[in-house]
Amino acid sequence: MPLTSTGREQLAVDGGTPVRKTLLPYGRQSIDEADIQAVVETLKSDWLTTGPKVEEFEQAFANWVGARHAVSFSSGTAALHGATFTAGLGPGDEAITSPMTFAATANCILYQNATPVFADVSFDTLNLDSQQAAQKITTRTKAILPVDYAGHPAELDSFLELGEKHGLTIIEDACHALGAEYRGQRAGSIAHMTVFSFHPVKHLTTGEGGMVTTNNVKFAETLRCFRNHGIDRDARDRQKTGGWFYEMTLLGFNYRLTDIACALGIQQLGKLEANLARRREIAARYSATFRDIPGVITPYVRPEANPAWHLYPIRLDLSRLSANRTEVFRALRAENIGVNVHYIPVHQHLYYRERFGFQDGEYPVAEVAYERLISLPMFHGMEVSDVEDVVSAIHKVASYYAR
Numbered sequence: 001m002p003l004t005s006t007g008r009e010q011l012a013v014d015g016g017t018p019v020r021k022t023l024l025p026y027g028r029q030s031i032d033e034a035d036i037q038a039v040v041e042t043l044k045s046d047w048l049t050t051g052p053k054v055e056e057f058e059q060a061f062a063n064w065v066g067a068r069h070a071v072s073f074s075s076g077t078a079a080l081h082g083a084t085f086t087a088g089l090g091p092g093d094e095a096i097t098s099p100m101t102f103a104a105t106a107n108c109i110l111y112q113n114a115t116p117v118f119a120d121v122s123f124d125t126l127n128l129d130s131q132q133a134a135q136k137i138t139t140r141t142k143a144i145l146p147v148d149y150a151g152h153p154a155e156l157d158s159f160l161e162l163g164e165k166h167g168l169t170i171i172e173d174a175c176h177a178l179g180a181e182y183r184g185q186r187a188g189s190i191a192h193m194t195v196f197s198f199h200p201v202k203h204l205t206t207g208e209g210g211m212v213t214t215n216n217v218k219f220a221e222t223l224r225c226f227r228n229h230g231i232d233r234d235a236r237d238r239q240k241t242g243g244w245f246y247e248m249t250l251l252g253f254n255y256r257l258t259d260i261a262c263a264l265g266i267q268q269l270g271k272l273e274a275n276l277a278r279r280r281e282i283a284a285r286y287s288a289t290f291r292d293i294p295g296v297i298t299p300y301v302r303p304e305a306n307p308a309w310h311l312y313p314i315r316l317d318l319s320r321l322s323a324n325r326t327e328v329f330r331a332l333r334a335e336n337i338g339v340n341v342h343y344i345p346v347h348q349h350l351y352y353r354e355r356f357g358f359q360d361g362e363y364p365v366a367e368v369a370y371e372r373l374i375s376l377p378m379f380h381g382m383e384v385s386d387v388e389d390v391v392s393a394i395h396k397v398a399s400y401y402a403r
């Protein structure tokens with residue numbers, strides 16, 4: 001292997017040989033023959049949408065997470081919108097959320113013409129800090145949307161307590177956290193409403209898709225109505241009873257998930273336990289080997305949490321490296337490791353700055369973390385050799401830049 005004048009292995013970014021020949025993505029779906037067959041069968045059936053697969057998937061999903069109701073949506077974002085609508089958010093209301101998330105978590109508050117209020121995250125998990133959130137509660141606050149960042153459950157007990165005390169709805173954004181456990185209970189069975197995403201990089205995919213789970217029957221009814229234009233009965237329901245009458249009772253959307261997607265979802269659900277186990281195995285391998293590398297800080301897991309590991313974000317200790325995050329990121333990409341960054345804090349996006357006048361420095365924990373974050377490849381289909389390539393590349397790049 002080519003060495004530099006200081007005896008370190010030459011990085012691919014400087015013309016050295018990359019750790020692997022082809023790019024390893026940070027996330028990827030796994031689709032097998034049974035998945036394909038299930039979709040083909042549905043394509044040949046009478047119902048491509050609003051049919052029996054939707055109910056079957058929702059029921060199986062509710063059972064799996066341990067919730068009374070599950071309502072499917074066409075995406076995680078649509079599901080979040082369903083949840084903010086159902087929580088009754090409207091003009092003049094505020095909802096508190098994390099800046100360390102995908103923009104959709106805050107956007108769904110804006111869809112209801114309510115105001116997103118950010119509170120900073122905890123240093124260890126980068127999840128919304130319940131004490132910071134508590135300080136942002138006003139008479140206008142109607143909901144809190146904690147996010148299970150990277151798949152590590154939020155401080156749900158504290159948020160539910162705040163909800164109880166101030167009459168707020170707790171909407172958990174668990175788009176990273178299907179299969180995560182908090183005090184031994186699965187995400188989806190704890191908060192007032194919990195939102196999931198079935199985007200291809202997630203634990204279970206339907207292409208695009210999402211779900212809201214809840215134990216509240218009224219919430220479930222509103223969610224179902226909202227995702228179907230605000231109409232109180234769906235087509236199959238009408239066909240069953242032989243009637244034609246329906247009523248639009250609220251202003252909803254077409255946010256329905258198709259039977260084609262649900263057929264895929266049912267199949268994927270059957271593999272979820274194995275997929276989670278594989279992600280946990282990969283996380284354990286990463287954490288064990290990176291723990292002792294100077295300059296690399298591995299994700300912290302609180303004792304009450306069993307994360308689902310949608311992401312594996314490391315933080316760089318810049319005091320121990322002679323490079324910044326962008327340089328380390330580029331070096332890893334040149335080694336053909338498809339790293340990514342999650343997230344640019346939402347308040348720092350141009351739209352939020354321009355609309356709300358957010359300044360840098362308002363949420364220092366999230367902002368400082370952002371400058372140091374790199375998400376490593378993490379998906380259940382990773383081969384042992386893929387994992388070892390990531391391990392080699394981190395060793396190579398971190399030792400090159402070690403101070």
Ligand SMILES: Cc1ncc(COP(=O)(O)O)c(C=O)c1O
Pocket residue numbers: 075076077078080101102104105147173175176196197198199208209210
């Ligand atoms: C935290 C979070 N919330 C919401 C979403 C939106 O989900 P979807 O892409 O299914 O609309 C995502 C998507 O990745 C996400 O990461």
